Amino acid sequence: MQEITTTRTNQYIDPVLHIWHSEIPLYLFLGGIVAGIMILSGLWHLLRPADERSRALSMLPWASPVLLSAGMFFLWLDLEHPFNAWRFYLSFKLGSPMSWGAWILLLIYPASILLAWVGSPADVRQGCIKRLARFPSFDRWSSWSEARVKPLAAANVILGAALGIYTGVLLGTMAARPLWNSAILGPLFLVSGLSTGAAFLLLYRLADKERVALSKIDMGLIVVELLLITLWFIGLASGGAAARAAVWQFFGGPYTAAFWTLVIALGLVTPLVAEIIEHRHKVVPGRVTAVLVLIGGFALRWIVVFAGQHSGWVSELAQR
Amino acid sequence: MKAKPYWNPYMAGVLLGLTLLATFLIAGQGLGASAFPKRVLATVGSEVVPEWTASNPSLGMYLEDDSNPLRNWLVIEVVGVMLGGLLGALSAGRFKPTVEKGPRISTRGRLMYAAGGGVIMGFAAALARGCTSGQALSGGALLATGSWAFMMMVFAGGYAFAYLVRRQWT
Amino acid sequence: MTEAIFPLLFGSEELRLLTAIGLGFLFGFTLERAGFGNARKLAAQFYLHDMTVFKVMFTAILVAMVGLYSFSAIGLLDMSRMWINPTFMWAQVIGGFMLGAGFIMSGLCPGTSVVSAASGRWDGLMTFGGIFVGSFLFAVFMDWFPALGSLYSGGSMGESVLPALLHVPAPVFVLGVVIMAGAAFVGAEKVERIFRQRHEPVELGPKQTPRTARYKFAIAGALVVVALVATGATAPSLERPAQPMGEVAPLDLAQEIIVGNPNLVILDLRSENDSAPGIPGSTRITSDFAAQQLLNSAGSAARVVVYDETGSLELAPATWPAGLAYYSLVGGLQGWKTDVVTPAEPSGYGTAEREFILWQNQIAGFFSGAAVRPSAVAAPPVVAGGAKKKKKKSMGC
Numbered sequence: 090m091q092e093i094t095t096t097r098t099n100q101y102i103d104p105v106l107h108i109w110h111s112e113i114p115l116y117l118f119l120g121g122i123v124a125g126i127m128i129l130s131g132l133w134h135l136l137r138p139a140d141e142r143s144r145a146l147s148m149l150p151w152a153s154p155v156l157l158s159a160g161m162f163f164l165w166l167d168l169e170h171p172f173n174a175w176r177f178y179l180s181f182k183l184g185s186p187m188s189w190g191a192w193i194l195l196l197i198y199p200a201s202i203l204l205a206w207v208g209s210p211a212d213v214r215q216g217c218i219k220r221l222a223r224f225p226s227f228d229r230w231s232s233w234s235e236a237r238v239k240p241l242a243a244a245n246v247i248l249g250a251a252l253g254i255y256t257g258v259l260l261g262t263m264a265a266r267p268l269w270n271s272a273i274l275g276p277l278f279l280v281s282g283l284s285t286g287a288a289f290l291l292l293y294r295l296a297d298k299e300r301v302a303l304s305k306i307d308m309g310l311i312v313v314e315l316l317l318i319t320l321w322f323i324g325l326a327s328g329g330a331a332a333r334a335a336v337w338q339f340f341g342g343p344y345t346a347a348f349w350t351l352v353i354a355l356g357l358v359t360p361l362v363a364e365i366i367e368h369r370h371k372v373v374p375g376r377v378t379a380v381l382v383l384i385g386g387f388a389l390r391w392i393v394v395f396a397g398q399h400s401g402w403v404s405e406l407a408q409r
Numbered sequence: 410m411k412a413k414p415y416w417n418p419y420m421a422g423v424l425l426g427l428t429l430l431a432t433f434l435i436a437g438q439g440l441g442a443s444a445f446p447k448r449v450l451a452t453v454g455s456e457v458v459p460e461w462t463a464s465n466p467s468l469g470m471y472l473e474d475d476s477n478p479l480r481n482w483l484v485i486e487v488v489g490v491m492l493g494g495l496l497g498a499l500s501a502g503r504f505k506p507t508v509e510k511g512p513r514i515s516t517r518g519r520l521m522y523a524a525g526g527g528v529i530m531g532f533a534a535a536l537a538r539g540c541t542s543g544q545a546l547s548g549g550a551l552l553a554t555g556s557w558a559f560m561m562m563v564f565a566g567g568y569a570f571a572y573l574v575r576r577q578w579t
Numbered sequence: 580m581t582e583a584i585f586p587l588l589f590g591s592e593e594l595r596l597l598t599a600i601g602l603g604f605l606f607g608f609t610l611e612r613a614g615f616g617n618a619r620k621l622a623a624q625f626y627l628h629d630m631t632v633f634k635v636m637f638t639a640i641l642v643a644m645v646g647l648y649s650f651s652a653i654g655l656l657d658m659s660r661m662w663i664n665p666t667f668m669w670a671q672v673i674g675g676f677m678l679g680a681g682f683i684m685s686g687l688c689p690g691t692s693v694v695s696a697a698s699g700r701w702d703g704l705m706t707f708g709g710i711f712v713g714s715f716l717f718a719v720f721m722d723w724f725p726a727l728g729s730l731y732s733g734g735s736m737g738e739s740v741l742p743a744l745l746h747v748p749a750p751v752f753v754l755g756v757v758i759m760a761g762a763a764f765v766g767a768e769k770v771e772r773i774f775r776q777r778h779e780p781v782e783l784g785p786k787q788t789p790r791t792a793r794y795k796f797a798i799a800g801a802l803v804v805v806a807l808v809a810t811g812a813t814a815p816s817l818e819r820p821a822q823p824m825g826e827v828a829p830l831d832l833a834q835e836i837i838v839g840n841p842n843l844v845i846l847d848l849r850s851e852n853d854s855a856p857g858i859p860g861s862t863r864i865t866s867d868f869a870a871q872q873l874l875n876s877a878g879s880a881a882r883v884v885v886y887d888e889t890g891s892l893e894l895a896p897a898t899w900p901a902g903l904a905y906y907s908l909v910g911g912l913q914g915w916k917t918d919v920v921t922p923a924e925p926s927g928y929g930t931a932e933r934e935f936i937l938w939q940n941q942i943a944g945f946f947s948g949a950a951v952r953p954s955a956v957a958a959p960p961v962v963a964g965g966a967k968k969k970k971k972k973s974m975g976c
Contacts, residue, residue, distance in 0.1 A: 415631075
């Protein structure tokens with residue numbers, strides 16, 4: 090990934106942008122899941138502090154730093170100059186979403202790790218403290234963070250939201266790509282990230298009550314996601330010729346079948362209907378719908394990244 | 410929730426027939442299932458061993474026109490079958506992670522049989538250019554000569570080997 | 580007669596692809612509700628105490644078949660735009676038997692294994708995975724054993740359909756199938772009753788609908804089917820027109836003439852006022868009626884090759900027998916003259932080129948009068964200019 094500060098008339102950018110590869114959607118997907126887990130676990134601490142949590146749910150926040158590292162690894166693989174990545178941290182550019190992202194990522198690690206520590210089952214924490222007795226400061230850190238659960242949870246919610254929106258804004262600020270140049274993309278990716286985060290949690294052995302709660306949250310998120318996609322399309326369709334040409338890719342163009350089958354049918358509508366049926370029949374939500382949501386979430390990012398690179402100003406003009 | 414009863418076979422048949430007819434009228438082809446594995450294999454093969462795949466008589470034809478082998482009506486249709494099967498089972502209260510078998514066979518044995526049967530069917534469907542959906546059902550409705558021969562032979566094969574594998578079911 | 584609106588035409592392939600998800604959904608949903616996601620219910624078909632597979636499948640075939648032939652008869656459907664499974668008799672007979680064996684082993688067929696897996700059954704998932712392995716093995720075996728390749732394309736009959744093969748008018752054939760299926764349904768109900776009494780059937784979930792209701796459905800279905808056939812039978816029949824199967828290179832045709840293929844029928848379709856002699860053994864066709872007579876008497880095994888002056892022939896006359904498959908000669912009579920009758924000039928020095936020219940000159944000698952023993956030309960040293968077969972994608976299934 091190059092940050093494009095050169096003039097745009099070069100073969101990487103026009104008529105078709107093709108410098109972003111499959112690592113980018115993978116990173117956006119993992120980033121979305123991390124954002125979802127952080128927000129959900131933060132909200133859980135803030136809103137239901139007294140509730141008994143299943144062991145799986147209290148251990149799962151550890152997934153955030155792990156998945157984020159995996160995502161960063163893919164992002165780093167895609168960098169044009171991987172070994173210059175540290176230069177991001179030498180400056181802070183207010184106008185560059187990549188700079189924002191780099192700093193958000195740096196803050197997310199301590200916040201998510203500390204919250205995961207606080208939320209872990211007591212016996213796990215005791216065991217760790219005993220084993221790390223050699224480092225007296227570890228114990229101090231532990232009690233420091235335990236005394237600050239609420240601020241940590243709030244920080245997780247805020248940083249998670251920032252990460253989720255950032256994955257969309259990263260694309261949205263590229264004015265040269267009509268498909269991405271929409272304010273909806275940020276919220277859309279945030280909501281989709283929350284939904285995939287909930288689905289990721291549902292893959293594990295949670296208590297029945299937690300499953301039902303997460304699946305209910307997911308239902309609401311899917312509805313919001315469908316609405317946001319509609320808004321996104323309406324916004325593009327009522328835009329200029331280039332925006333209309335961009336949205337045509339999903340209405341008869343090369344990404345039509347992939348988008349409607351993988352994202353809408355498989356990733357959103359089927360899980361929604363399945364969850365409604367499960368709730369109506371009072372069945373504990375299973376893992377299949379979660380898998381579908383995850384596939385759909387990845388497909389959304391994959392298709393948006395690739396279709397967006399195909400949409401452009403020059404290419405549409407050249408086709409006339 | 411208690412599982413709903415299965416549909417009456419004749420009613421199910423009429424609905425299935427109407428679905429098939431609609432498919433012919435709308436898409437200009439029949440339904441199918443075994444093109445999905447072959448096209449997935451062609452896609453994977455074109456990434457891993459591109460030359461072998463392109464020259465293979467069974468898989469190469471999916472790569473001829475340079476478009477993605479997965480961008481195909483039958484591939485998307487199988488995704489639809491999956492979703493339809495899932496929602497059908499869920500709404501009938503039949504969705505259940507389990508293994509269907511008779512009482513006299515172990516779960517492991519049943520899974521081995523299932524996989525073995527799958528291997529044979531994958532081979533057979535590739536040889537016959539279709540399976541029970543694409544040949545017997547769709548080709549049968551078109552009165553294609555080979556499809557009817559295929560259908561008769563499927564029943565013949567099933568009855569011929571039924572006695573040997575009866576332990577699985579009863 | 581109205582313009583055929585089916586199969587629908589789409590503005591782009593992507594839009595046609597979109598219909599797949601909905602139709603596939605209906606397919607999967609119906610299969611599940613019929614009980615086809617349950618391997619035990621499917622396997623019971625082969626132990627005769629639950630004939631659901633037979634009943635559902637044949638009802639579906641009947642409905643779709645009657646619908647197709649009726650729509651085609653009233654001119655709403657253009658069958659020539661439809662993808663019809665080509666017949667490869669040996670591949671399908673042997674493949675069908677193997678698939679039947681696999682079917683009873685896994686209790687599922689490829690389509691129903693998808694449904695079974697989607698409804699949570701692990702055996703369905705294993706079967707579906709096995710199908711990938713089997714398809715892969717087939718691809719590998721095709722490379723290893725050339726004999727498998729000849730089995731794969733063995734018994735090719737093109738887009739053969741039963742009414743045309745048996746020379747029975749389509750509406751009559753469809754009606755016959757309906758009547759036979761009706762009888763088979765009655766038989767299936769009987770067999771089911773006998774075998775259910777003989778040994779306790781495996782518990783297959785909920786009880787089925789009572790028998791009276793079942794017959795009501797059967798009778799209603801039969802009435803609909805008969806009504807549709809009646810409309811189809813009274814409307815003028817619109818059969819598949821004769822279809823070009825591909826092209827034949829002049830040298831290949833020459834070789835077939837020399838070897839003496841008994842099934843070869845060569846039709847000369849040049850205009851009447853062209854007096855130059857045609858290809859030896861060909862029949863000059865002056866009227867459609869004469870062509871019909873000849874083709875009907877040649878039978879279904881005939882290999883029909885047609886030619887005109889330049890090879891511009893695109894479509895056979897509409898009055899030719901329906902379902903006929905024919906080949907056209909590349910370049911027509913002119914191509915024949917340049918490739919076959921005129922001896923070739925040596926143009927290369929490689930062994931292969933020289934042998935090829937030798938072969939070509941032998942053929943030229945045969946047709947320009949010089950005596951050549953047929954055996955000498957029977958086997959071409961180099962297969963060149965072979966008939967370009969029109970490759971059609973197999974739909975798979």
